[in-house]
Amino acid sequence: MAEYPGEAVKVRCDICGRAGRYRKSRLIERFGDKGLPDVLRDLADCERWGAAGEPCGAHYEDLA
Numbered sequence: 001m002a003e004y005p006g007e008a009v010k011v012r013c014d015i016c017g018r019a020g021r022y023r024k025s026r027l028i029e030r031f032g033d034k035g036l037p038d039v040l041r042d043l044a045d046c047e048r049w050g051a052a053g054e055p056c057g058a059h060y061e062d063l064a
Helices: 024-031 034-046
Strands: 008-013 019-023 056-060
Touching: 008 024, 008 034, 019 024, 024 034, 034 056
Parallel strands: none
Antiparallel strands: 008 019, 008 056
16 A cells, blocks of 8 residues: 555546545555555455456556
8 A cells, every 4th residue: 555656545436436535644554564456455345346247446546
């Protein structure tokens, strides 16, 4: 998580429309040294995560 650029972490899902903005320092407190993909999976908390047919559309907005 520490490698995320900037202090505001923006997450959005193109499938369900869910979105959130988090302070990076709070996410580091919450998730420790987890990598960006693991944190995204935990934040999305989506039953579609990893599904083949209709996967979760969650992504970091600032990381294209």
